[in-house]
Amino acid sequence: MGIAREHDLHKRRFSRNRGVGLALAAFVAIIFGLTVVKVSNMDVVGSYAAGSLTAGGDK
Amino acid sequence: MSDTSARTTPPPAIGGEGDFADYFALLKPRVMSLVVFTALVGLLVAPVPAHPMIALAAILFIAIGGGAAGALNMWWDADIDAMMQRTKARPIPAGRVAPGEALAIGVALSGMSVVMLGLAANWVAAGLLAFTIFFYAVVYTMWLKRRTPQNIVIGGAAGAFPPMIGWAVATGGVSPESLLMFLIVFVWTPPHFWALALFVRSDYEHAGVPMLTVTHGRRATRAHILAYTLLLAPVTIGAGLTSVGGPVYLMVAVALNLWLIWGALNIRRRSEETATADGYRAEKAFFRFSIFYLFLHFGALLAEAALRPYGLGGW
Numbered sequence: 001m002g003i004a005r006e007h008d009l010h011k012r013r014f015s016r017n018r019g020v021g022l023a024l025a026a027f028v029a030i031i032f033g034l035t036v037v038k039v040s041n042m043d044v045v046g047s048y049a050a051g052s053l054t055a056g057g058d059k
Numbered sequence: 060m061s062d063t064s065a066r067t068t069p070p071p072a073i074g075g076e077g078d079f080a081d082y083f084a085l086l087k088p089r090v091m092s093l094v095v096f097t098a099l100v101g102l103l104v105a106p107v108p109a110h111p112m113i114a115l116a117a118i119l120f121i122a123i124g125g126g127a128a129g130a131l132n133m134w135w136d137a138d139i140d141a142m143m144q145r146t147k148a149r150p151i152p153a154g155r156v157a158p159g160e161a162l163a164i165g166v167a168l169s170g171m172s173v174v175m176l177g178l179a180a181n182w183v184a185a186g187l188l189a190f191t192i193f194f195y196a197v198v199y200t201m202w203l204k205r206r207t208p209q210n211i212v213i214g215g216a217a218g219a220f221p222p223m224i225g226w227a228v229a230t231g232g233v234s235p236e237s238l239l240m241f242l243i244v245f246v247w248t249p250p251h252f253w254a255l256a257l258f259v260r261s262d263y264e265h266a267g268v269p270m271l272t273v274t275h276g277r278r279a280t281r282a283h284i285l286a287y288t289l290l291l292a293p294v295t296i297g298a299g300l301t302s303v304g305g306p307v308y309l310m311v312a313v314a315l316n317l318w319l320i321w322g323a324l325n326i327r328r329r330s331e332e333t334a335t336a337d338g339y340r341a342e343k344a345f346f347r348f349s350i351f352y353l354f355l356h357f358g359a360l361l362a363e364a365a366l367r368p369y370g371l372g373g374w
Binding site for chain 2: 009011012013015016018019020030033034036037041
Protein backbone atom coordinates (compact mmCIF):
# COMPACT_ATOMS: atom_id res chain seq x y z
CA MET A 1 0.00 0.00 0.00
CA GLY A 2 3.00 2.21 0.64
CA ILE A 3 3.80 2.86 -2.99
CA ALA A 4 0.76 5.05 -3.62
CA ARG A 5 1.23 7.04 -0.43
CA GLU A 6 2.88 10.40 -0.77
CA HIS A 7 6.05 10.56 1.26
CA ASP A 8 7.57 13.83 2.50
CA LEU A 9 10.38 13.17 0.02
CA HIS A 10 7.90 13.31 -2.87
CA LYS A 11 6.55 16.64 -1.63
CA ARG A 12 10.05 18.12 -1.52
CA ARG A 13 10.85 16.78 -4.98
CA PHE A 14 7.62 18.20 -6.33
CA SER A 15 8.45 21.56 -4.72
CA ARG A 16 11.89 21.51 -6.40
CA ASN A 17 10.54 20.48 -9.79
CA ARG A 18 7.80 23.11 -9.70
CA GLY A 19 10.29 25.80 -8.62
CA VAL A 20 12.77 24.94 -11.36
CA GLY A 21 9.94 24.77 -13.90
CA LEU A 22 8.63 28.21 -12.95
CA ALA A 23 12.17 29.67 -12.93
CA LEU A 24 12.82 28.29 -16.43
CA ALA A 25 9.48 29.62 -17.69
CA ALA A 26 10.32 33.05 -16.24
CA PHE A 27 13.74 32.90 -17.90
CA VAL A 28 12.18 32.12 -21.27
CA ALA A 29 9.74 35.04 -20.82
CA ILE A 30 12.62 37.42 -19.97
CA ILE A 31 14.65 36.28 -22.99
CA PHE A 32 11.61 36.68 -25.23
CA GLY A 33 10.94 40.19 -23.87
CA LEU A 34 14.58 41.18 -24.28
CA THR A 35 14.64 39.84 -27.83
CA VAL A 36 11.56 41.88 -28.77
CA VAL A 37 13.12 45.05 -27.30
CA LYS A 38 16.53 44.47 -28.90
CA VAL A 39 15.06 43.66 -32.32
CA SER A 40 12.75 46.70 -32.16
CA ASN A 41 15.74 48.93 -31.30
CA MET A 42 17.69 47.40 -34.17
CA ASP A 43 14.84 48.37 -36.48
CA VAL A 44 15.12 51.98 -35.33
CA VAL A 45 18.89 51.96 -35.85
CA GLY A 46 18.45 50.20 -39.21
CA SER A 47 15.88 52.72 -40.43
CA TYR A 48 18.11 55.56 -39.32
CA ALA A 49 21.11 54.09 -41.14
CA ALA A 50 19.02 53.44 -44.27
CA GLY A 51 17.67 57.01 -44.11
CA SER A 52 21.18 58.43 -43.82
CA LEU A 53 22.35 56.40 -46.78
CA THR A 54 19.38 57.55 -48.87
CA ALA A 55 19.99 61.15 -47.86
CA GLY A 56 23.67 60.74 -48.75
CA GLY A 57 22.74 59.23 -52.12
CA ASP A 58 20.42 62.13 -52.97
CA LYS A 59 23.17 64.67 -52.67
CA MET B 60 27.82 -7.05 9.45
CA SER B 61 25.94 -5.61 12.33
CA ASP B 62 27.90 -2.85 13.98
CA THR B 63 26.34 -1.21 17.01
CA SER B 64 28.38 1.97 16.71
CA ALA B 65 27.30 2.36 13.11
CA ARG B 66 23.68 2.20 14.17
CA THR B 67 23.98 4.66 17.01
CA THR B 68 26.00 7.24 15.05
CA PRO B 69 23.68 9.61 13.18
CA PRO B 70 24.01 9.28 9.41
CA PRO B 71 25.99 12.04 7.73
CA ALA B 72 23.89 14.68 6.03
CA ILE B 73 24.01 13.90 2.36
CA GLY B 74 21.81 16.76 1.21
CA GLY B 75 20.15 16.86 -2.16
CA GLU B 76 16.62 16.37 -0.88
CA GLY B 77 15.69 19.84 0.28
CA ASP B 78 12.66 21.57 -1.14
CA PHE B 79 12.79 24.58 -3.46
CA ALA B 80 12.83 27.03 -0.53
CA ASP B 81 16.10 25.48 0.71
CA TYR B 82 17.79 26.06 -2.63
CA PHE B 83 16.35 29.58 -2.78
CA ALA B 84 17.70 30.25 0.73
CA LEU B 85 21.22 29.61 -0.66
CA LEU B 86 20.82 32.89 -2.55
CA LYS B 87 20.41 34.85 0.73
CA PRO B 88 17.09 36.52 -0.18
CA ARG B 89 17.40 39.20 2.52
CA VAL B 90 20.78 40.35 1.24
CA MET B 91 19.39 40.08 -2.28
CA SER B 92 16.59 42.51 -1.41
CA LEU B 93 19.18 45.16 -0.45
CA VAL B 94 21.11 44.44 -3.67
CA VAL B 95 17.92 44.80 -5.74
CA PHE B 96 16.90 48.02 -4.02
CA THR B 97 20.28 49.80 -4.27
CA ALA B 98 20.84 48.61 -7.85
CA LEU B 99 17.37 49.81 -8.82
CA VAL B 100 18.04 53.23 -7.28
CA GLY B 101 21.39 53.44 -9.10
CA LEU B 102 19.61 52.62 -12.35
CA LEU B 103 16.68 55.01 -11.86
CA VAL B 104 18.67 58.07 -10.70
CA ALA B 105 21.03 57.84 -13.68
CA PRO B 106 20.67 60.70 -16.18
CA VAL B 107 20.10 58.26 -19.08
CA PRO B 108 16.81 56.34 -18.99
CA ALA B 109 16.94 52.60 -19.59
CA HIS B 110 14.23 50.72 -21.46
CA PRO B 111 11.86 49.21 -18.82
CA MET B 112 12.32 45.68 -20.15
CA ILE B 113 16.11 46.00 -20.14
CA ALA B 114 15.98 47.57 -16.66
CA LEU B 115 13.79 44.70 -15.36
CA ALA B 116 16.06 42.05 -16.84
CA ALA B 117 19.20 43.83 -15.61
CA ILE B 118 17.91 44.06 -12.04
CA LEU B 119 16.95 40.39 -12.17
CA PHE B 120 20.41 39.35 -13.36
CA ILE B 121 22.11 41.58 -10.77
CA ALA B 122 19.94 39.91 -8.10
CA ILE B 123 20.84 36.44 -9.42
CA GLY B 124 24.54 37.38 -9.47
CA GLY B 125 24.32 38.61 -5.87
CA GLY B 126 22.48 35.42 -4.91
CA ALA B 127 25.11 33.28 -6.64
CA ALA B 128 27.82 35.00 -4.58
CA GLY B 129 25.72 34.20 -1.48
CA ALA B 130 25.56 30.51 -2.48
CA LEU B 131 29.35 30.40 -2.91
CA ASN B 132 29.71 32.06 0.50
CA MET B 133 27.45 29.43 2.10
CA TRP B 134 29.40 26.64 0.41
CA TRP B 135 32.76 27.90 1.71
CA ASP B 136 31.52 28.89 5.17
CA ALA B 137 29.43 25.76 5.88
CA ASP B 138 31.85 24.69 8.63
CA ILE B 139 31.62 27.92 10.63
CA ASP B 140 27.91 28.34 9.85
CA ALA B 141 27.34 25.04 11.67
CA MET B 142 28.93 26.51 14.82
CA MET B 143 26.90 29.71 15.00
CA GLN B 144 23.40 29.93 16.43
CA ARG B 145 22.39 32.50 13.82
CA THR B 146 23.49 30.38 10.84
CA LYS B 147 23.34 26.73 11.88
CA ALA B 148 19.86 26.28 10.36
CA ARG B 149 21.12 27.29 6.89
CA PRO B 150 20.52 24.62 4.23
CA ILE B 151 24.09 23.19 4.10
CA PRO B 152 24.88 22.88 7.83
CA ALA B 153 21.34 21.56 8.39
CA GLY B 154 22.03 18.84 5.79
CA ARG B 155 19.21 19.75 3.43
CA VAL B 156 21.51 20.78 0.57
CA ALA B 157 24.82 19.11 -0.26
CA PRO B 158 27.90 21.40 -0.36
CA GLY B 159 28.66 20.33 -3.93
CA GLU B 160 25.19 21.36 -5.02
CA ALA B 161 25.65 24.81 -3.50
CA LEU B 162 28.98 25.18 -5.30
CA ALA B 163 27.47 24.09 -8.62
CA ILE B 164 24.51 26.45 -8.21
CA GLY B 165 26.82 29.33 -7.25
CA VAL B 166 29.18 28.84 -10.19
CA ALA B 167 26.40 28.24 -12.73
CA LEU B 168 24.33 31.23 -11.65
CA SER B 169 27.41 33.48 -11.50
CA GLY B 170 28.32 32.71 -15.08
CA MET B 171 24.75 32.93 -16.31
CA SER B 172 24.03 36.26 -14.59
CA VAL B 173 27.21 37.96 -15.85
CA VAL B 174 26.77 36.80 -19.46
CA MET B 175 23.06 37.67 -19.46
CA LEU B 176 23.68 41.13 -17.96
CA GLY B 177 26.30 41.76 -20.64
CA LEU B 178 23.90 40.73 -23.39
CA ALA B 179 20.88 42.53 -21.91
CA ALA B 180 22.59 45.80 -20.90
CA ASN B 181 26.30 46.32 -21.49
CA TRP B 182 29.67 44.75 -20.67
CA VAL B 183 30.73 47.48 -18.23
CA ALA B 184 27.82 46.53 -15.97
CA ALA B 185 28.56 42.83 -16.54
CA GLY B 186 32.24 43.38 -15.67
CA LEU B 187 31.28 45.16 -12.45
CA LEU B 188 28.91 42.30 -11.55
CA ALA B 189 31.63 39.72 -12.22
CA PHE B 190 34.05 41.70 -10.05
CA THR B 191 31.43 41.96 -7.28
CA ILE B 192 30.89 38.18 -7.24
CA PHE B 193 34.66 37.59 -7.24
CA PHE B 194 35.16 40.14 -4.47
CA TYR B 195 32.47 38.66 -2.23
CA ALA B 196 33.17 34.99 -2.85
CA VAL B 197 36.97 35.03 -3.09
CA VAL B 198 38.39 38.24 -1.56
CA TYR B 199 35.93 38.48 1.35
CA THR B 200 34.73 34.92 2.01
CA MET B 201 37.81 32.86 1.20
CA TRP B 202 40.59 35.33 1.90
CA LEU B 203 39.71 38.02 4.44
CA LYS B 204 36.83 36.82 6.60
CA ARG B 205 38.87 34.39 8.69
CA ARG B 206 42.16 36.31 8.60
CA THR B 207 41.67 39.93 9.53
CA PRO B 208 39.40 41.98 11.77
CA GLN B 209 39.17 44.37 8.81
CA ASN B 210 37.10 41.67 7.02
CA ILE B 211 33.91 43.72 7.32
CA VAL B 212 35.54 46.95 6.13
CA ILE B 213 37.01 45.51 2.92
CA GLY B 214 34.27 42.93 2.39
CA GLY B 215 31.72 45.71 2.58
CA ALA B 216 32.81 46.75 -0.89
CA ALA B 217 31.02 43.74 -2.34
CA GLY B 218 27.69 44.96 -1.02
CA ALA B 219 28.46 48.48 -2.20
CA PHE B 220 28.80 47.68 -5.91
CA PRO B 221 25.10 47.16 -6.84
CA PRO B 222 24.19 50.88 -7.15
CA MET B 223 27.27 51.30 -9.38
CA ILE B 224 26.14 48.36 -11.50
CA GLY B 225 22.63 49.82 -11.78
CA TRP B 226 24.12 53.17 -12.85
CA ALA B 227 26.35 51.39 -15.39
CA VAL B 228 23.32 49.56 -16.83
CA ALA B 229 21.77 52.92 -17.71
CA THR B 230 24.85 54.98 -18.60
CA GLY B 231 27.36 52.34 -19.69
CA GLY B 232 30.01 53.81 -17.39
CA VAL B 233 31.15 54.96 -13.97
CA SER B 234 30.88 58.51 -12.64
CA PRO B 235 31.46 60.49 -9.41
CA GLU B 236 27.77 60.05 -8.53
CA SER B 237 27.92 56.28 -8.81
CA LEU B 238 31.19 56.22 -6.86
CA LEU B 239 29.52 58.22 -4.08
CA MET B 240 26.61 55.76 -3.96
CA PHE B 241 29.24 53.00 -3.68
CA LEU B 242 30.92 54.88 -0.83
CA ILE B 243 27.64 55.35 1.06
CA VAL B 244 27.14 51.56 1.34
CA PHE B 245 30.88 50.90 1.76
CA VAL B 246 31.33 53.23 4.76
CA TRP B 247 27.92 52.30 6.20
CA THR B 248 28.71 48.56 6.35
CA PRO B 249 31.35 48.45 9.17
CA PRO B 250 29.39 50.30 11.90
CA HIS B 251 26.25 48.34 10.93
CA PHE B 252 27.93 44.95 11.35
CA TRP B 253 30.07 45.93 14.34
CA ALA B 254 26.90 46.92 16.19
CA LEU B 255 25.57 43.42 15.38
CA ALA B 256 28.85 41.86 16.54
CA LEU B 257 28.50 43.63 19.90
CA PHE B 258 25.28 41.82 20.73
CA VAL B 259 25.93 38.44 19.05
CA ARG B 260 29.39 38.22 20.62
CA SER B 261 29.44 34.54 21.53
CA ASP B 262 28.64 33.45 17.97
CA TYR B 263 31.67 34.98 16.28
CA GLU B 264 34.01 34.01 19.13
CA HIS B 265 32.75 30.44 19.03
CA ALA B 266 33.32 30.19 15.26
CA GLY B 267 36.76 31.80 15.49
CA VAL B 268 35.93 34.60 13.07
CA PRO B 269 38.31 37.49 13.88
CA MET B 270 35.71 40.16 14.36
CA LEU B 271 36.97 43.42 15.79
CA THR B 272 35.17 42.59 19.06
CA VAL B 273 37.31 39.44 19.39
CA THR B 274 40.69 40.79 18.27
CA HIS B 275 40.68 44.36 19.60
CA GLY B 276 38.04 44.20 22.30
CA ARG B 277 34.64 45.70 22.71
CA ARG B 278 35.82 49.13 23.82
CA ALA B 279 37.81 49.52 20.57
CA THR B 280 34.79 48.30 18.56
CA ARG B 281 32.63 51.01 20.12
CA ALA B 282 35.25 53.61 19.17
CA HIS B 283 35.41 52.24 15.63
CA ILE B 284 31.63 52.47 15.28
CA LEU B 285 31.78 56.16 16.19
CA ALA B 286 34.76 56.84 13.86
CA TYR B 287 33.07 55.23 10.85
CA THR B 288 29.76 56.92 11.62
CA LEU B 289 31.53 60.29 11.62
CA LEU B 290 33.19 59.36 8.32
CA LEU B 291 29.84 58.35 6.86
CA ALA B 292 28.25 61.78 7.40
CA PRO B 293 30.37 63.73 4.85
CA VAL B 294 30.00 60.91 2.30
CA THR B 295 26.20 60.83 2.48
CA ILE B 296 25.85 64.62 2.67
CA GLY B 297 28.42 65.02 -0.13
CA ALA B 298 26.26 62.83 -2.38
CA GLY B 299 23.48 65.35 -1.86
CA LEU B 300 25.58 68.06 -3.51
CA THR B 301 26.00 66.12 -6.76
CA SER B 302 23.59 65.85 -9.68
CA VAL B 303 21.67 62.97 -8.04
CA GLY B 304 21.04 64.95 -4.85
CA GLY B 305 18.76 67.85 -4.05
CA PRO B 306 17.09 69.67 -1.15
CA VAL B 307 14.88 66.71 -0.16
CA TYR B 308 17.82 64.32 -0.05
CA LEU B 309 19.99 66.81 1.79
CA MET B 310 17.40 67.40 4.52
CA VAL B 311 16.89 63.65 4.96
CA ALA B 312 20.67 63.04 5.02
CA VAL B 313 21.36 65.72 7.64
CA ALA B 314 18.54 64.50 9.92
CA LEU B 315 19.54 60.82 9.58
CA ASN B 316 23.21 61.56 10.18
CA LEU B 317 22.50 63.57 13.32
CA TRP B 318 20.43 60.66 14.59
CA LEU B 319 23.07 58.04 13.71
CA ILE B 320 25.91 60.09 15.22
CA TRP B 321 23.89 60.48 18.42
CA GLY B 322 23.41 56.69 18.47
CA ALA B 323 27.13 56.08 17.88
CA LEU B 324 28.10 58.55 20.62
CA ASN B 325 25.74 56.73 22.95
CA ILE B 326 27.32 53.38 22.07
CA ARG B 327 30.81 54.85 22.60
CA ARG B 328 29.89 56.17 26.05
CA ARG B 329 28.34 52.94 27.30
CA SER B 330 30.31 50.46 29.32
CA GLU B 331 29.99 46.73 28.79
CA GLU B 332 28.30 46.39 32.19
CA THR B 333 25.59 48.90 31.26
CA ALA B 334 25.04 47.19 27.89
CA THR B 335 24.78 43.73 29.43
CA ALA B 336 22.38 45.03 32.08
CA ASP B 337 19.87 46.37 29.56
CA GLY B 338 20.34 43.56 27.02
CA TYR B 339 22.34 45.71 24.52
CA ARG B 340 19.34 47.93 23.94
CA ALA B 341 21.28 50.86 22.43
CA GLU B 342 23.39 48.58 20.21
CA LYS B 343 20.32 46.76 18.91
CA ALA B 344 18.54 50.08 18.30
CA PHE B 345 21.59 51.39 16.40
CA PHE B 346 21.69 48.23 14.27
CA ARG B 347 17.99 48.47 13.42
CA PHE B 348 18.16 52.20 12.75
CA SER B 349 21.19 51.79 10.47
CA ILE B 350 19.04 49.64 8.15
CA PHE B 351 16.43 52.42 7.93
CA TYR B 352 19.26 54.92 7.52
CA LEU B 353 20.50 53.25 4.35
CA PHE B 354 17.01 52.57 3.03
CA LEU B 355 15.93 56.19 3.55
CA HIS B 356 19.06 57.64 1.93
CA PHE B 357 18.50 55.63 -1.23
CA GLY B 358 14.77 56.31 -0.99
CA ALA B 359 15.51 60.05 -0.89
CA LEU B 360 17.74 59.74 -3.98
CA LEU B 361 14.84 58.01 -5.70
CA ALA B 362 12.45 60.77 -4.57
CA GLU B 363 14.75 63.40 -6.10
CA ALA B 364 14.75 61.50 -9.40
CA ALA B 365 10.95 61.13 -9.28
CA LEU B 366 10.46 64.86 -8.61
CA ARG B 367 12.89 65.97 -11.34
CA PRO B 368 10.43 65.70 -14.29
CA TYR B 369 8.15 68.15 -12.43
CA GLY B 370 10.95 70.66 -11.92
CA LEU B 371 11.04 69.94 -8.18
CA GLY B 372 13.93 67.50 -7.68
CA GLY B 373 17.65 68.15 -7.89
CA TRP B 374 19.50 71.43 -7.78
